[in-house]
Amino acid sequence: MxxxxxxxxxxxxxxxxxxxxxxxxxxxxxxxxxxxxxxxxxxxxxxxxxxxxxxxxDLGSLLADVAVARLRPIAEPEDTGATASDLRAFIEQFMEEMSSPVGRALIRDVFSAPGETYPVQCAGFTPEHLTTIASRAIARGETPFDIDEVLDHVVAPIIYHILYGDREPTLDYCHALLDRLQSLPATAVRSAPSDPAVARRAAKKPAERASVRAPRVAPPKRGAGRKSTGSKSPGRR
Amino acid sequence: MxxxxxxxxxxxxxxxxxxxxxxxxxxxxxxxxxxxxxxxxxxxxxxxxxxxxxxxxDLGSLLADVAVARLRPIAEPEDTGATASDLRAFIEQFMEEMSSPVGRALIRDVFSAPGETYPVQCAGFTPEHLTTIASRAIARGETPFDIDEVLDHVVAPIIYHILYGDREPTLDYCHALLDRLQSLPATAVRSAPSDPAVARRAAKKPAERASVRAPRVAPPKRGAGRKSTGSKSPGRR
Structure with a gap:
């Protein structure tokens, strides 16, 4: 009963x-x-x-709850057959969705609610996708990438400019951020450890995250002298 | 009359x-x-x-207006005598202020209001400080740095983690972000041009911004084999 x-x-x-x-x-x-x-x-x-x-x-928390539900991934990131183009496709789609009027409204709803409940729920969504892409890289025998590097140096600047409204993120801008990751020497990957006190990383098992410290997001040898500006999706065929 | x-x-x-x-x-x-x-x-x-x-x-806009007023810079960034330590001191203070409970509440108020008025007002504050530091670098004859690079790859990740609450930004984390900027080869600086359609960059004359495309934020030759982790403020004496 x-x-x-x-x-x-x-x-x-x-x-x-x-x-x-x-x-x-x-x-x-x-x-x-x-x-x-x-x-x-x-x-x-x-x-x-x-x-x-x-x-x-309150209303703010309800709107944030709805926003989190709408931002929650419902599909795996596209499998394009190669890490570089997987990442590129994912970032392009991420930028376009988040910078759309609907995306901007959802982000705002998430951050408007009291407390950190709703932002923390969303914090796991992007690493989840990146983990999928990194796992595919490993399965294919490609060099995986550092998920935190992509988060900090590709995702974060895009979100920053969307939030502050000071620069319209374009496809070229996304490609330049991705290309910039590749240009780092292998020894230059972030060496500061994640703060162990932070257990707030939400909805995500640490073991699932690729921890390989490789900064490259694309096979570096294709197309000598490639330039980022204007070269749309060079990783795609 | x-x-x-x-x-x-x-x-x-x-x-x-x-x-x-x-x-x-x-x-x-x-x-x-x-x-x-x-x-x-x-x-x-x-x-x-x-x-x-x-x-x-409405109340949200009033709270955002108050938050912008409280976030508005009231003092120049500290002049420590060298670009590397100026930047380091500024980023440390920025991170500590923004990640404090008061800072988090102010950021939330700014993003909670309808429209982009208040975020755009705030968007100029950090570049304003960075411009001051870059101008000092030029005056001293030091290599200046790319303000957009610092914004995208040091400021943006810090704000991202504060907003999403997924990682506590620490001093070591800030130092690692700054050290990472230095490790980029000079040719790897972002090559995508800023979107010319974006006139929304607020409260800031473009001519005031240092546009020199040098990625270094510190004199690179001091202390061979320096590592970021645990090396607190290597730019300071």
Whole structure:
């Protein structure tokens, strides 16, 4: 009986979450985000406002929860057959999604909520994709790359400029960031260890992450004198 | 008479802004940020709520406006006598301020407001400091550095990890990011041009920015075999 009760509650809880998330998405498509209210969302979802307050605390946290759900990866990164082009394709798509009006709104929702719950949930999404790409590199016998290097020196600058709105990230810019990784001498990879006190790295098992300290993101020998600017996806055929 | 009127209005406008900003700071020191309301701030500042709504639009924008004012540089970066140590001191202070609880709250307020007004205002602050440090380098006859390189590969990763809460930025981490800049070959500096369509780079004249494409942030010859990890502030005496 207790078990049955719990199952019933779980099912109801999931249905409420789904109904409220859907209501936010439907209303968000037709209403300015600043005009959204909890009573309006509750009415659209067919629940009481107190249900929303009890579960999410406030509107900002609800919007952040919806944003995390929408940012959560639903597909593996494209397998293009080579590490360089896998990474390039992933970064291009990442930049285009995040810098789109929808992407910008989702990022803003994630960072607007109180606390660090929602940003930390999102923090694992990009390393998850990069881990997949690095695992493929290993499986193919290619030199893998340092996931933290890509995160710090390709992903972070893109997110920085999207957030601050001071520079429009372009494909050329993404390619230049990737090319720049390659140009580092092998000994120059970051040598500072991750802070062991930080257990906040979310939703991700450390063992899953490729820790090989190789800075190259592409087979370096193809096409002598290649230049980044304007050369679109040189890793692709 | 019209002029007199305008001066009087301007003075009153400035006084209101100051009173409301001070009210937010006083209340923010004793009240949880989520509990702040416009009527409460208005009462504390001695203005009507409609004055606040008329001027700032909503609470989020008011909080962002206060955050920008508090993030605005009030002093030049420390002059330590050499570019490497100037940069190091600036980055250390930047990281410590931004990753502090107050810094994190200010960043969150800036990004929570609707639109890009407030992030764009902040976007100029760090390049402004870096420009000062680069100008000093030139005045001293030292090799200047590429401001965009420092922004993308030192500042951006620090802000990224603060925002996502996935890694605590440490002094060692900051030093490693700075050391990494030095290790780039001179030809590897970003070659993608800034998007000319982006006129949004805020509050900053392009001519003021050092555009020399030198990736070095420190005199490279001091101390053979230097390693980043654990070597605290090698640029300092």
């Amino acid at each position: 207790a078990v049955k009760e719990r199952i019933r509650v779980g099912g109801r809880s999931a249905r409420i979450q789904s109904a409220v998330h859907e209501a936010v998405k439907r209303l968000g498509a037709v209403t300015d985000r600043e005009q959204l209210t909890v009573p309006q969302i509750a009415a659209e979802a067919g629940v009481t406002p107190s249900t929303i307050y009890r579960r999410w605390g | 019209a002029v007199k009127e305008r001066i009087r209005v301007g003075g009153r406008s400035a006084r209101i802004q100051s009173a409301v900003h001070e009210a937010v700071k006083r209340l923010g020191a004793v009240t949880d940020r989520e509990q702040l309301t416009v009527p409460q701030i208005a009462a504390e500042a001695g203005v009507t709520p409609s004055t606040i709504y008329r001027r700032w639009g």
